[in-house]
Structures are given as structure tokens and as C-alpha cells.
Amino acid sequence: MRTPVPDYLAEVADACAPSTGGELASYIPELTRVDPRYFGLAMATVDGSIYSVGDAEVEFTMQSISKAFVYGLALRDRGMRAVLEKVDVEPSGDPFDGLSFEASTGRPRNPMINAGAITAHTLVGKEGIDADERFDLIHRLLCDLAGRELRVDDEVWQSEVRTSDRNLAIAHMLRSKGVITDPAEEVISAYARQCAVLVTARDLAVMAATLANGGVQPVTGKRVFSGAQVRQLLSVMLTCGMYDSAGDWVSAVGIPAKSGVGGGILGALPSQLGIATFSPRLDAHGNSVRGIQTFERLTADMRLHLMEVAPPARSVVHAVRVVGEGEDAVRVFELSGLLGFTAAERVLQWLSADPPPERIVVVDLTEVHHIEDVARRMLLEGMRRMRLDGHVVHVVDSGDVLPDPDPGDGVMLGPPPMAI
Numbered sequence: 001m002r003t004p005v006p007d008y009l010a011e012v013a014d015a016c017a018p019s020t021g022g023e024l025a026s027y028i029p030e031l032t033r034v035d036p037r038y039f040g041l042a043m044a045t046v047d048g049s050i051y052s053v054g055d056a057e058v059e060f061t062m063q064s065i066s067k068a069f070v071y072g073l074a075l076r077d078r079g080m081r082a083v084l085e086k087v088d089v090e091p092s093g094d095p096f097d098g099l100s101f102e103a104s105t106g107r108p109r110n111p112m113i114n115a116g117a118i119t120a121h122t123l124v125g126k127e128g129i130d131a132d133e134r135f136d137l138i139h140r141l142l143c144d145l146a147g148r149e150l151r152v153d154d155e156v157w158q159s160e161v162r163t164s165d166r167n168l169a170i171a172h173m174l175r176s177k178g179v180i181t182d183p184a185e186e187v188i189s190a191y192a193r194q195c196a197v198l199v200t201a202r203d204l205a206v207m208a209a210t211l212a213n214g215g216v217q218p219v220t221g222k223r224v225f226s227g228a229q230v231r232q233l234l235s236v237m238l239t240c241g242m243y244d245s246a247g248d249w250v251s252a253v254g255i256p257a258k259s260g261v262g263g264g265i266l267g268a269l270p271s272q273l274g275i276a277t278f279s280p281r282l283d284a285h286g287n288s289v290r291g292i293q294t295f296e297r298l299t300a301d302m303r304l305h306l307m308e309v310a311p312p313a314r315s316v317v318h319a320v321r322v323v324g325e326g327e328d329a330v331r332v333f334e335l336s337g338l339l340g341f342t343a344a345e346r347v348l349q350w351l352s353a354d355p356p357p358e359r360i361v362v363v364d365l366t367e368v369h370h371i372e373d374v375a376r377r378m379l380l381e382g383m384r385r386m387r388l389d390g391h392v393v394h395v396v397d398s399g400d401v402l403p404d405p406d407p408g409d410g411v412m413l414g415p416p417p418m419a420i
């Protein structure tokens, strides 16, 4: 069978293709040379399957999309506390090139606007390294995320350097407030170079899937970020990634995302997917018009919105059986799926509201594929209390999903001697 997913993506792309609204970014002169008709869409799963349609293999400059990953790199290199001291995480409601600083400290509002991104850029690597070394670290990171060697568009880089009065002004303000210490010209040149790294929509989908996958690149298997770094990164993308239209984006699309004036948008849906679009015409916020439409359509059709309320996890207790009779009767609880806090709460609520009359109780985890640590502790405590109530508790865990199963006073592992 040929999977229908690419056909489905093609259908979404066809529906959005007629959109020609928006304008090419012109404040970086070289960006006006891009063909405005380009339109690519790509999707990558956390298992490393990649689907793409249209111009998904055409290279374009990352621009502000790089900000998200460079923020992650700063977190990786300097730690959360040091980075937060220099860059806040409050949505600014200002345009991407706004002069948005916290009044008392001079901290930029967040790392997705230029002021915060320029600061995060200077936090990459050890203190005291030069601009080229810093760029090399950033370049390495971006290549690791894409899983291939990425090039820089030198024309776009130099074009931005020649017209970067506003970013230079921002860098000088940051220096005047002591937020950055490096020479403004050097920082802005290296920052513009980071923005000029060339990617395709397909690359961006894989990079986003790395975030969706908790920091492990799904194709190469390389860990790029820790889980905590990804959580921070995705939180900031969700609240600030689309600048002064972040609220519209969150309500209409509901996927942590980052856009760039090169025409790319990347979205990462935790534990599920990376999605990317490339369409160079932009709205007044600097976000791709057709990219937004495509994300809106995908999220509506595929119910990808983060706040989409899934059916409650009622299937956790999959079956309850009583085997045998009288003294030898055994109550078997078969659990299934993924056990997190809410699922464990349901099981415990169930056991406490309706205590089994049988002395022997079996908790069968055969159909459970993952137990979060909080749920593990809750279940074990529940079993310990059942023992105190006089039950003999057995756990069937043939898939080894319950590490360290002793709740303190010896719950038996393995089914009871009688058939269940």
C-alpha cells in the first residue's frame, strides 16, 4: 500500500495554493529576488517519516526561525538561570524589530524578537569566544537539527549587514544597558549570518520534529537538546514565536511555531509532528500569509490544536474480571495505554470507591505501554494500601513497564499461582 498521507498534504496545499496575499520582505534588499510563487509544505513525525509536497526542497534563508534554536543553544551552553537573567520570556506584543526592553533591567522581553535574539546569540558558547567561533557553534547546531550540512547565502547575509541600521541600534542599546558586551557591528554581522543559513521546508519539518521528539533528531537519533530545554523553547515559541500576532496564531492554530521573513514557518506539536511551510509573501507582521493559511487548514482538518480536548482517558481500566470462586476468587484489573497522573488518579479513585471483595487482586499491565514516574509512584502507593486493607496484590508486568516495583512492603511480581 502507498500511504495516502502525501495525497492528503497535496490536497491541503492545493486548497491554499490560490492565495497570493502579502508582500516579499524588502528591507533586506536581496530577499526581493526570491520567486514569490514558491510554495512548499512538509511534515515529519517523531518516528522519522517525512512527507512533503510542492517546493519543499527549495532552499531559502531561515531568518528569524534560527532564533528559536539559538535560544535553545544558549540554554544548553549557559543554563536556564544565566539566560533568563539576560532575556525575559514575556510576549512583547511588539513587532519583531521593536525596541522592547524591561524598563528596570534593560532585559529584552523575549528571545523571539530581534533584541532578545541578538542577546541570545551572544550567549552561545563560552564567554569570550569570537564571532566566527560563535557562528560555527550555531551552524553546527543547525546542521545537527537538519541532519545535513547547511550552507549560508552570503548575498543575503551581506545584504542584511549593509542595511542593518535598526539591528545595530538595538545592539547599541543592549550594550548601553550592559546586556551585551561584544562590539555591536561584530554581533550584528554574525547574527545576520545565522539568519542567512539556507534550509528547505523539509529541513524545517525535521528540525521541528526534533523539538516534538523531546530534543532527539528523529532521523539521525542524535540528542540535540534536553527535555527541559525543549520545554522552555516550545513555551517561548507558543507565546512569542509569531511576534505581535502570537495571540491570533495560538487561538487559530494552537501549535508552538516560529516564522521568518524568508517565508518559512515551522511548527512543533509535542510528541507528534514537525510541520513546515515555505511561501515568501508576508503579512504586516512579517509572517508568511499562505503559510498561516496552510497551518490553519491543517490544524482544523487534523485536529492538531494543542488545546483540542481529547476524549477523557477512560480506557485506562481496560477490563475487570473475577476468576475463580470463594476464598480463591481473584479480581483482575487489566490496565492499558499510557499511564500519567490523570490515568493513575482514575485507577485509584476506582479502587477506593469500589473496593474489591476478593482477597487476591491482580493488576495486569500487559497492555500498558508507558507509565510516567508520577503514575508509577501513585500505583505502588495504592497497591501498598490495598495490602494494608488485607489484600494480596500481584502485578503482571511482562513488558517491564513498571521499574522498581516494590512499594516498600513487597507487592508480588508476576501472576498468582492460580490461572487468571
Ligand code: GLN
Residues within 6 Å of the ligand: 062, 063, 064, 065, 096, 097, 114, 160, 167, 192, 195, 259, 260, 261, 262, 286
Ligand atoms: N534577519 C532578520 C532581522 O533581524 C530576521 C527577521 C525575521 O525573520 N522576522 O531583521
